[in-house]
Amino acid sequence: MSARDDILGRIRAALGNERARLAAQFPAPAQAKGAGASAAPNANAAFAPDASLSTASSAARGSAISLGDVDLVARFVAKAQQVSATCTHIATAAGAPAAVDAYLRDAGLADAPLVVAAALDALPWRAHRALPGVDLRRDGLVSVTPSFAAIAETGSVVCLSSSATPTSLNFVAATHVVLVNRSAIVATMEDAWARVRATIATLPRAVNVITGPSRTADVEQTVQVGVHGPKRVLVLICDDA
Template identity: 35%
Template sequence: MSAREAIFANVRRSLGVTGSEEPRRFEVEARLAKAPAGVVPKRGQGDDEARIATFKAEAERAAATLAEVATLAEVPGEAARFLRENNAPASLRMGADKRLAAMPWDETSLEVLHGPSDGHDLNALSVAFAAVAETGTIALVSGADNPTTLNFLPDNQIVVVRREDVLADYESVFLRLREAYGKGRAPRTVNFVTGPSRSADIEQTLLLGAHGPRRLHIVIAG
């Protein structure tokens, strides 16, 4: 028996219940089905244009850079421009996301590498599951399509966000996660990223790239 199971067994024993009583199960299921919504800030609310504007403003306030392209096919050109203008190597690591594979990378001079990073990649590109207008945050889920190592190890991270995936708040992101994956099938990791990595732990001096990328470039597509 694990420590968790032992604790629950002690609680049930002290209450004189087994946990299988019909009234108790009904109360729990009703509570889960009708859980009240918490207070949701208004900052990220509004129509599509309002959400995009708020997202861009908040992401830039967190030191991320942004660009907008009309279609996913324009992402390779924007990625090449960003790397070139930041004097970064013309190589880019990405996962197995089918949306990335369908992009015209051969129209650029970039060397495209696939799979998780081993810590030697300077540049990476991922597709966000969603974005949060309220705080300028991107939500990335783990898996072979977009490996989590790409969110932390390279110096420069480029993240593609589709316009329709810019949601108002965190509650909307969690709702979409449940809808997309179903009960008991959530991804192993969900990373919420706001701006490039930074720390001011040492003498209150701001250091970029402390625990992840020094630069975060968000490409809004659509």
Template identity: 40%
Template sequence: MDTSAARRNILARIRAASGRAAQPEPAERGAVADYLAHHPAGPRPALPADPVARVVRFVEQARLMGTTVDEVDSLADAPAAAVRYLADAGLAARAVIWRTLESLAWADAGLVVESRAPQGTDLVGITGCFCATAETGSLVLLSGPGTDVGAALLPETHIAIVPASRVVAAYEEAFALMRTERGELPRAVNFVSGPSRTGDIEQTIVLGAHGPYRVHAIVVRGA
């Protein structure tokens, strides 16, 4: 049984124990939609309304979180930018990628890619993102066909292609965009804020504890 089905079954049992139908009824869904539409927002810091300013804020915050950032003009420039980053880091030009990125000219740029789920021997994963948040410099990744989130979590190096048009102000706008475009949340939603790190041992920061040592964002201004 997949995780989504297991979750639905668990929630159905909880609903049955409380005397409700296994699946939410239209009135319940309507009440949730009404709450989301009319519930007053909590206090928030001032964030840029201008799209260009949001991208600038995202880049600043991402770098503060330890993400390195490059900017290119178009998606066609992304493969060459990825190769430059790997060369500068002394890493091999080989990666696993999302199937949604297969159409880019990776081979022409000198990068060997495979569009599949990552394995323990894969050192570089290249992904897109659903959106990114200017407030925290975070990447927002949604699981689904062709967007295996493992490519961002298992390899030591994660390269993310970030369309400038998908940079939103904050988490609130990210979740609103998910509801608008996807309806319901997918099985996994990941907010990636720089390389994996922990300070559990003597409060010493260690990178790569639970995921990539390196996160690199390629911001595409024309996408």
């Protein structure tokens, strides 16, 4: 046997063992009598969402935020902090400007230029830039946007594009501040998409799922933050609906 045959034989054996393991772990659904039985494993079962989160969400959707020992707000905050996002609770959306100013002062960014999405323009912000016309590439820019939902399973926020919430505000500014309604925190990615389908008749041009600040390890496998997007993400969790 040649070295090539030996290597290929080992690969085939390994693949065969993997197929057997998957078939045992995810057996194919029962076939009706007379139908050709399929031995193909149900590989999709390997990607099922966290069962405890799904159970909580399906029972609590549209009512309580937590169920039993699964607190979606606490889970979201923990996951968001794991990916270097900062989370702050505010009682109402009207408290967002003060919370943003406090965060920027603490970060040494009190004089950073501010751009607020038109959807939030009615709030009492300090002097800020309006769209269109602002140069979003300006160093140190802070953008403030609403969100459509947040995902407890991953600490992600879901933002929908529109004329009042342009996608550029999610990715171009050095600091991204995003408002999340407490009642819009869902358990899993699947729940977020279910909320989109149930709420919106026509999908927008973009649905952005954002998990923490931008990061990449393309160069020498060294993680760099803020290369392709925001260096900082502040999530304001608002108690009002």
